[in-house]
Amino acid sequence: EAQWKKLVRDKKPGKISAELRSIMNLGEGQLPPWCMKMKNAGMPPSYPNLKVAGLNWGIENLKGDTYGTLSTQQGTKDKTKY
């Protein structure tokens, strides 16, 4: 389904759109609530390289719609910023 492919392409971990932020009451530059749980639980099993601002990534990266970044290990060595 074309719409699904678009979602997969556009929506990435570490970044939350203004639309979703608005309905979950999360301002720009705020850390999503599950990040506190990640402190104890560790990073997600499918995103072992996820960086979250204030946890394992500089807090200064917390700005705008971004709170984290996922670097892809295979293919590109440089950080692919989502």
Next chain:
Amino acid sequence: MSSNSNRDTSIYVGNIDPKVTKAQLYELFVQISPIRRIRYPKDKVLQIHQGYAFVEFYSVEDVQYVLRVMNNVVSLYDRTLRIRRVNGPGTNNS
């Protein structure tokens, strides 16, 4: 309707405001894990979402992690999402 063979890799999400879209559910849960598919039923007559969804991931580990960090943690339109295993609470084959 919900008879699929992938119950072990799926979660049930409840208490979803009908205004929430499938795309918004995708964007939310992809923060935690890659998603294989989402089923988000609509009432056939009223054409509104029925307040729950099934989100399927790729592994049992993903499900366990999502349960751990997302249950009772996020509110959409001031309604807190409830997350459960698809297998009933009685089953303890983790």
